[in-house]
Amino acid sequence: MSLLSFRIALRFMRGSWPRLAPAVIALACGVALTCSIEIVNQGILRAFVDVIDAMAGKAALQVTAPGGGVFPEELTEAAASVSGVELAVPAVTAAAFVAGRSGELLTVLGVDITNDSVVRAYEPAAVLVAGSSQSRLDDPLVFLSQPDSVAITNAFAVRHRLRVGDSLLLDTPRGRRRFTVRGVLEPEGVARILGGNLIVMDIFAAEAVFTRPRFINRIDLVLSRNSELGAVQKGVAAVMPSGFLVEAPQQRKADLQKLMQSLAALLRAAFGLTGLVTAFLIGFNRLTNVFEQRTWQIGILRALGVRADVAWREMMKESLLLGASGVAIGLPLGIGLSYLMLPLVATAAAVSYNTIIADTSIGLGVGPLLVPALLGLGTAVLAAAIPARRVARLEPAVIILGRGIESPTGTPKFAGGTFALLVGCVVGALVMQHATGSATWGLLATALVAVALAAGARLVVHLGRSPLVSAFRLLAGPMWRFAAATVTRNPRRSALTVATIAVGIGAVFWLRFAAYSFERSVIEALTPAFRADLIAGSVHVESGVFETPVDQRLAVRLRRMNGVRAVAGERVREWPYRGGPVTIEAYDDAYYTTGDFGQWPLYGSSLADAWGMVARGTATVVSSSFVSNFGCRIGDVITLDTPGGPLSLRVAGVTVDFASPRGTLKISRRIYERLWHDRRVTYVFLMSSPLSSPALLRETIARKLGRRYGLRILSSRELVDYYADQVRRAFRGVNVLAGLILIIILVALADTLAGDVLERTRELGMLRAIGIAARHVRRMVVVEALLLALLGLALALVGGLSLGIIWVSATFRYLLGWMLSTHVPVMQLVAGIAATLLVSLLAALLTGRRAAALEPVTALRYE
Numbered sequence: 001m002s003l004l005s006f007r008i009a010l011r012f013m014r015g016s017w018p019r020l021a022p023a024v025i026a027l028a029c030g031v032a033l034t035c036s037i038e039i040v041n042q043g044i045l046r047a048f049v050d051v052i053d054a055m056a057g058k059a060a061l062q063v064t065a066p067g068g069g070v071f072p073e074e075l076t077e078a079a080a081s082v083s084g085v086e087l088a089v090p091a092v093t094a095a096a097f098v099a100g101r102s103g104e105l106l107t108v109l110g111v112d113i114t115n116d117s118v119v120r121a122y123e124p125a126a127v128l129v130a131g132s133s134q135s136r137l138d139d140p141l142v143f144l145s146q147p148d149s150v151a152i153t154n155a156f157a158v159r160h161r162l163r164v165g166d167s168l169l170l171d172t173p174r175g176r177r178r179f180t181v182r183g184v185l186e187p188e189g190v191a192r193i194l195g196g197n198l199i200v201m202d203i204f205a206a207e208a209v210f211t212r213p214r215f216i217n218r219i220d221l222v223l224s225r226n227s228e229l230g231a232v233q234k235g236v237a238a239v240m241p242s243g244f245l246v247e248a249p250q251q252r253k254a255d256l257q258k259l260m261q262s263l264a265a266l267l268r269a270a271f272g273l274t275g276l277v278t279a280f281l282i283g284f285n286r287l288t289n290v291f292e293q294r295t296w297q298i299g300i301l302r303a304l305g306v307r308a309d310v311a312w313r314e315m316m317k318e319s320l321l322l323g324a325s326g327v328a329i330g331l332p333l334g335i336g337l338s339y340l341m342l343p344l345v346a347t348a349a350a351v352s353y354n355t356i357i358a359d360t361s362i363g364l365g366v367g368p369l370l371v372p373a374l375l376g377l378g379t380a381v382l383a384a385a386i387p388a389r390r391v392a393r394l395e396p397a398v399i400i401l402g403r404g405i406e407s408p409t410g411t412p413k414f415a416g417g418t419f420a421l422l423v424g425c426v427v428g429a430l431v432m433q434h435a436t437g438s439a440t441w442g443l444l445a446t447a448l449v450a451v452a453l454a455a456g457a458r459l460v461v462h463l464g465r466s467p468l469v470s471a472f473r474l475l476a477g478p479m480w481r482f483a484a485a486t487v488t489r490n491p492r493r494s495a496l497t498v499a500t501i502a503v504g505i506g507a508v509f510w511l512r513f514a515a516y517s518f519e520r521s522v523i524e525a526l527t528p529a530f531r532a533d534l535i536a537g538s539v540h541v542e543s544g545v546f547e548t549p550v551d552q553r554l555a556v557r558l559r560r561m562n563g564v565r566a567v568a569g570e571r572v573r574e575w576p577y578r579g580g581p582v583t584i585e586a587y588d589d590a591y592y593t594t595g596d597f598g599q600w601p602l603y604g605s606s607l608a609d610a611w612g613m614v615a616r617g618t619a620t621v622v623s624s625s626f627v628s629n630f631g632c633r634i635g636d637v638i639t640l641d642t643p644g645g646p647l648s649l650r651v652a653g654v655t656v657d658f659a660s661p662r663g664t665l666k667i668s669r670r671i672y673e674r675l676w677h678d679r680r681v682t683y684v685f686l687m688s689s690p691l692s693s694p695a696l697l698r699e700t701i702a703r704k705l706g707r708r709y710g711l712r713i714l715s716s717r718e719l720v721d722y723y724a725d726q727v728r729r730a731f732r733g734v735n736v737l738a739g740l741i742l743i744i745i746l747v748a749l750a751d752t753l754a755g756d757v758l759e760r761t762r763e764l765g766m767l768r769a770i771g772i773a774a775r776h777v778r779r780m781v782v783v784e785a786l787l788l789a790l791l792g793l794a795l796a797l798v799g800g801l802s803l804g805i806i807w808v809s810a811t812f813r814y815l816l817g818w819m820l821s822t823h824v825p826v827m828q829l830v831a832g833i834a835a836t837l838l839v840s841l842l843a844a845l846l847t848g849r850r851a852a853a854l855e856p857v858t859a860l861r862y863e
Contacts, residue, residue, distance in 0.1 A: 009317035019290050020322055022751040023283040023383075027326030028333060029740050030279030031376040035334025038368035040345045043338075059089070059220035061233055066243045066576045069643045070215040070677055073207075075240065079219050082235040084227030089220040092203055094210035095548060097540040098160075099169040099176055099710065105540070106156075106170065106197050110206025110216075113143065113151075143182050144202055151183035151200040171540060171710035172209050173680055174551045215677065243641025245576070274507040274737065275744075276379050277450050278500050282748050283322070283383035285496035291315060291384075291391045303396040315388035316381065323380025327373045334372060341733060416459050422452035433810060442811030446803060450503050453799040457499035460795050461491060494788060497752040501792025502799060504741035505836055508734065509800025509829060510807065515731035516825035517808045519724050524821065525656045526723060530716035531598035532568075532685035533694040536701060539712040546572050546659075549680035550709050552673075557705060558684055563692030566590060568597050569681035571669055572659065577640065582626065583660035586672035589615040597685040598716070600666065605634050606653030617671040619652035625819045626663025627654055638665070644675035658723075661817025738832070742839050749785055749843035778848035785844035786837065793833055 013020070063079055065071045073090050080088035092110030097103050143149045152162060162168065168179045185200060207213050223232055229248065237246045291298075298311055426448045433441035536558065538548040552569060559567040568591040574581040591597045592615035600621065602610060613619035620638060632638065632651050640647045649667065657664040673679055688697045698713045705711060714722065801824070808820045 006317050006321065008314050009321055013318050013321050020287075022747045023279075023285075023287065023380075024322060024325045024329065025747050026279040026282035026744050027323065027376055027380060028329035029744055030275035030277075030379065031327055031330025031372045032334035032337050033275035033737070033740060034375055035331055035368065035372035036337040036341045037345075038371055039335065039338040040341050042365065042368050043342060044345065060223045060229060060248060061221040061236065062245075062247055063219035063221065063236060063240060064245050064247075065217065065241075065643050066245065066641050068217055068574075070211045070217050071241070071244075071643050073214045073216050076216070076219050078239045079221060079236050082232060082239060084223055084232035084235065085221050086224040086227075087222040089222070090203060090216045091218045091220055092201075092206040092211055092216050093218055094173075094206065095540075096199070096210075097171040097548070097710065099171050103171075103540055104197055106199050108199055108201060108206060108210060110201045110203040110210070112203050113200065144204075146180065146182070147202075147205045147208060148177070148179045149182040149202065149205065150179045151185055152181055153185045153198050156197060156199075157181070157184050171538070171548075173549055174209055175554075175708045176710060177209065212677070212679075241643070242646065243576075274450070274504060275740065276375060277454070278504045278741065278744050278748075279326070279376075280379050280383050281454060281496050281500045281503065282744065282751070283319075283380055284387065285493055285500075285748070285752070287319065287322070287384045288387040288492065288496075291387045295391055295394065298391055299394070299396045302394075308392045312388050312392035315392065316384055319380045319384030319388070320377065322384075323377040326380060327376040330376060331369055331373065337736070341736060345733060419452060419456040419459055422448055422455055426452060430806065430810070433814060437814055439811055439815035442806065442814060445806060446811070449799055449803055449806075450507075453502040453506055453795055454499040456795060457502060457792075458491060458495040460502075460791050461495050461498055493752055497748055497788050498792040498795065500748040501745055501789060501836065502795035504744055504796075505793060505832060506796035506799035506803070508738045508741055508832055509796055510803035511731065511734045511737070512825050512828045512832065513801065513804025514807050514812070514820075515727070515734060516828060517804070517820050517823045518731070518818070519727045520823040521656070521820045522658050522727055523720055523724050525600075525658060526720045529598045529600045530685075530719055531596070532716055533688045534686040534698055534701070534713055535716060535719050536684045536686065536711050536713045537682060539710050547682055547712070549573075549678075549682050550711075552679045552681050554705065554709055554711075555681055555684045558686060558701065561697075561700065561704070563689050563697045563700060564686055565689040566594070566596060566687040568685040569669060570683045570685065571672060571678065571680060572682040573678075574660065575640065577663075578630065580662050581660065582662050583657075583664045584672065585657070585659060585664055585666045586669035587666065588669050591685065592668075596687055600655040600657065602653040602655055604654055607634060607650070610652035613650070613652050614666060615668055617668040618650065620649040621653040621655055621666045622651055623657040623659075623664040624654055625657075625661060625813070625817055626665065628813060628819055629662050629817060640665075642675040643677055647671070647675055656819070658818065663817075738835075742835060745836065746839050746843050749788065749840055750847055752788065753781055753785055753843060753847035778845070781848035782841065782844040785840045785847075789837055789840035793836055797829070 063075075076088045076090040079085060089111065092108070094108040094110075096106045096108050098106065143151075150168065152168070157163070162181050164181055164184065166181050168181055170177055170179060179199075183200075185198070201209075203216070204213075207215060211217060221232070221236065223229065233246050233248070237244070240246065301311060302308070426445050429441045429445035429448060433439070433445065536554070538550050540548045549571065555567055555569045558564055568588040570588070570591070571584070571586045573584050575584045576582075592611040599611070602621070603624065606621075607613060607619065610619065610621060614621055622632065622638075626632070634651055634653065636651045638649050638651060640649070649665075655666070657666075669681075686697070686701075688694050694715065701713055702711065706713070804824075805822060808822050812818045812820055
């Protein structure tokens, strides 16, 4: 029995393979969940980082206005004058959309393409723009003389069958515009990112369409060879207006990684932790049974002189082989699952961070595969450690006397004490979360709740058996006694099965609770705020949730249209405040003063005439998440750094809004337009005249302006439903988790019931011999399965609802910034209970057929 030899472990593994298969399947599912989450997180982060690297090119620093706003191009000269700056490149970055059904998002880069130094700042090759012959553009003046000139990537050209000279119809903030392809980008540098969805324009043409003449939104700085980055950064910041950001792309990547950590932590807790805990419970259950069935062999080896530590080590080697089998199956399964999870998680990230995640793809690396592999092996080893130690330490005499009897375990009193201790730890973690404001304590509390559910299963089996048995008397007749006896005869096995159901279904209940509370909170907040007959906005989404802004001339044209009684515009955008983004929602004065278009309800105390003060530009109404994150009170003054100078506003009231987890500020659009130099609107609210109907008005607007501006025209109710659907999309990954959990429960229950049938073969044979019908034997197995399922569901409800309340009331706020109201998803809980019972019934029927098919004579001979 050499330390490095796996010969004996392999022999035992081959002999026990049918009984260990459920543990391998469960472990493979847990590894697959963890692997898919790691791969998806890496893919999304890589998509962000690639864009940052490629769009920065050779630039060591980037200058932007707060919130990505526009600013005069003359500031480029100020940046270029700083010592250490070799080249200052003005640029316009924006978004456009392919007109028509595809609606593909295109990133626009506007630069001076006639300047070789500028070209080389973004493109390592000598050629940036090439004609059909893939040679350098012979006459750049042809490109410059036509304001509709664009250069597209080769990938985009192939995908849409475009050549130089073809026209390209795009939806822009100024409406639908026709451009002409006058060059194709080689697949290098900026042209290799975003899946090829990039177009390059001359900077003056880009300004005319996407900003305004002589206004840009970025300056890229290439530094001289001997310059010091920190000194140049300080020098540039000193000559820029207050609030401007001078950042290195590396710092932006670090900030992005920090931002993504919150979502990654949530996914790991919800999916990876749940999968591995349930795999641990099934593995613990199966290995306990296998090792106990092998107790006689271990006793013989001990009697022959094999030390206890050697016997324990051989069983641990077997657990390593089991873990390796689960990892070998789970990693390929996880890679396949990541393709399903990627769009779901990308949607969740887009909604959480209000951004578009383009060109996400699966890329395999060592990290996303190594971490799940180590966790899978560790789970198998931990699951085997206790049962292997228990069996290895038994004396040979005890083994011989106790053959065929489950070894003694802790008493229900001990289980109750352990459960109470864990509950106390959960309470302590929640107290620390409230005191420190750190979501780490909430994540710890989540893990402790999962452990508490597993530990409390033994107590639930002991306390809940009698009430449920009484309820089953009418259903199962005399068979209930045998089913109940089976549950109590193997308390450890029963408790582990109950724990598997409790942890798995409890996690599903928890996430359903959080998703439903999020959805209902959004609906409750938006319904009173959106009461206009119609709301018009772009059909394209520029960020994670919000539509692309359009020129405010749309509002002017709508106001002049027959059948329109009143119009109010709204501009929604992110803006930096105290080191992170908040959302600015700027409404026209008519929205605040008339109340016809809707009104955000104020909660708690507020200043007199709060909305009137907002309309006059002297105050703001902030969201509850803003108050929670920044600790402001009614009457406090908030100062925003804007492109037009500082803006100081008093806090006039507090409302509930979900535009940003860090907070939302509602201000006057008149003030916003003056200070932000932005004349675009995100939405236009319309009230129809008494002589016109909303349906007729919608049809008229769509016919006259819909194609020109790429409009989507919705009723207020439809827009609220749209936002609620965004929340549902963000939580679609829960369906994948629920499906895998139900598979694991099916495996766990079938394994438990099969083990019980195997151990009671002679007992079942005696029952059949005295005249018990096969249908009664099947009913006994069904009752046992339903007993275990109901006990597990009872614990799952307690754990899932507790976690749901914890996350909705506190942890969501500390982790992602959202402040939600509590809503119990009754119908979804009922559906989850029904699905669990159906899976339990399926497991019972599969096992019950085998039990009922036993021949009495054969069963009585079983040893």
